[in-house]
Amino acid sequence: MTSEVLEFITRRRSIRKFTGAPVPREALVTALQAAMAAPSANTVQPWEFIMVTDKEKIKELCLAHPYAHFGVNAGAVVIPFGKKEGYKWFTHDMAAATENFLLAIANLGLGATWCGMDDARQDLIRPLVGLPADLYAFALVPIGVPAEKKPPHTQYEESKVHWEGY
Numbered sequence: 001m002t003s004e005v006l007e008f009i010t011r012r013r014s015i016r017k018f019t020g021a022p023v024p025r026e027a028l029v030t031a032l033q034a035a036m037a038a039p040s041a042n043t044v045q046p047w048e049f050i051m052v053t054d055k056e057k058i059k060e061l062c063l064a065h066p067y068a069h070f071g072v073n074a075g076a077v078v079i080p081f082g083k084k085e086g087y088k089w090f091t092h093d094m095a096a097a098t099e100n101f102l103l104a105i106a107n108l109g110l111g112a113t114w115c116g117m118d119d120a121r122q123d124l125i126r127p128l129v130g131l132p133a134d135l136y137a138f139a140l141v142p143i144g145v146p147a148e149k150k151p152p153h154t155q156y157e158e159s160k161v162h163w164e165g166y
């Protein structure tokens with residue numbers, strides 16, 4: 001049981017090479033269900049998701065982000081977004097949902113990479129998907145059928161663990 005859980009989690013790697021094949025919609029919906037199963041402070045659940053499957057739009061988005069150019073051949077892009085202003089746990093909740101999404105994608109045999117979005121990148125991405133200025137694009141995640149294999153890794157380091165206090 002324990003090793004199954006660990007295996008599930010460590011299967012998620014950042015995949016940056018894609019075959020160009022489309023990503024089945026059902027797989028995206030399953031991953032969205034996983035995303036929305038994330039914990040959220042006071043159950044605010046600030047998340048919404050823009051799902052892009054149009055090839056030209058995928059290219060445009062991935063080229064607009066300075067570190068997502070690898071994604072031009074992806075089969076989909078997800079942009080988790082929400083109202084950041086006035087909600088202090090926005091980043092925490094959005095990160096939990098994004099990680100859940102990535103875990104599901106990896107375990108469906110697909111690949112993806114979390115590409116970070118900050119204040120400076122908002123105006124690069126927002127106009128391409130019609131996202132209004134009061135909503136914050138939290139991440140840009142190219143998803144596809146993997147054209148590269150990466151082994152599971154835990155990155156476990158005993159020295160980072162402090163049992164019963166520092």
Ligand SMILES: Cc1cc2nc3c(=O)[nH]c(=O)nc-3n(C[C@H](O)[C@H](O)[C@H](O)COP(=O)(O)O)c2cc1C
Nearest residue numbers: 012013014015016066067068113114115116117150
């Ligand atoms: C907040 C955040 C932002 C990231 N931004 C990018 C990015 O812009 N481009 C990219 O190729 N990878 C990005 N990554 C992926 C990391 O490079 C990757 O997770 C790290 O190298 C560890 O590899 P792994 O995901 O295979 O375990 C980001 C990851 C996080 C958590």
